[in-house]
Amino acid sequence: MKFFIDTANIEQIKSAAEMGVLDGVTTNPSLAAKETAPYRELLEEICRIVPGPVSAEVLATDYDGMMKEAGELAKIADNIVIKIPTILEGLKAIKSLSSDGIKTNATLVFQPSQALLVAKAGATFVSPFIGRLDDISQSGMELIEQIVTIYNNYTFATEVLVASVRHPMHVVEAALIGADVITMPYNVIAKLIKHPLTDIGLEKFISDYKKAKQNA
Numbered sequence: 098m099k100f101f102i103d104t105a106n107i108e109q110i111k112s113a114a115e116m117g118v119l120d121g122v123t124t125n126p127s128l129a130a131k132e133t134a135p136y137r138e139l140l141e142e143i144c145r146i147v148p149g150p151v152s153a154e155v156l157a158t159d160y161d162g163m164m165k166e167a168g169e170l171a172k173i174a175d176n177i178v179i180k181i182p183t184i185l186e187g188l189k190a191i192k193s194l195s196s197d198g199i200k201t202n203a204t205l206v207f208q209p210s211q212a213l214l215v216a217k218a219g220a221t222f223v224s225p226f227i228g229r230l231d232d233i234s235q236s237g238m239e240l241i242e243q244i245v246t247i248y249n250n251y252t253f254a255t256e257v258l259v260a261s262v263r264h265p266m267h268v269v270e271a272a273l274i275g276a277d278v279i280t281m282p283y284n285v286i287a288k289l290i291k292h293p294l295t296d297i298g299l300e301k302f303i304s305d306y307k308k309a310k311q312n313a
């Protein structure tokens with residue numbers, strides 16, 4: 098399972114990269130808006146830090162606008178993936194971009210039919226937003242199961258990129274289903290390693306050893 102970080106914050110990206118388990122980055126306009134540097138500069142810097150796929154999202158909602166922005170974003174670096182909204186115009190853009198050999202990430206996916214369409218159009222990644230479904234009392238993880246089943250049924254090459262992740266159990270459940278990729282905020286990545294019994298056990302190992310040596 099590949100691990101992506103879901104942020105446009107350079108410090109968080111550097112810190113996650115240092116952990117040695119980071120495979121890529123996803124950004125979106127809301128995440129970029131939280132940072133002071135312009136989006137393009139952020140993306141240039143991110144691509145210098147992370148060699149894996151870096152998703153950069155278009156703002157246009159019409160085919161021509163999306164294609165124009167995609168062309169500009171794709172020039173930033175070879176590892177840029179163009180994030181396209183899963184709407185009718187977006188589907189056409191995904192088809193054209195994938196025919197041109199440009200990698201795409203179909204974003205804002207909330208139902209299996211959308212995932213089926215973007216796979217047929219040749220999307221590199223599909224991003225189902227599980228946390229936002231959970232927020233409205235629908236099962237985000239059930240959507241992941243459905244998409245993985247559909248893609249396996251027809252051996253689609255599109256990778257299932259679990260997005261809108263809120264907590265470590267989302268990561269574990271997605272891994273059990275066999276999702277290809279998960280993108281997480283920094284705080285979720287940091288929580289994956291934590292267990293109170295690990296900390297208590299470690300403290301005891303060290304204090305037992307020190308006590309025994311002091312009394313020897």
Ligand code: E4P
Pocket residue numbers: 103123124125204224226228229260261262280
């Ligand atoms: C994915 O690529 C999106 O950037 C992200 O996961 C959205 O998450 P949110 O629902 O926490 O905004």
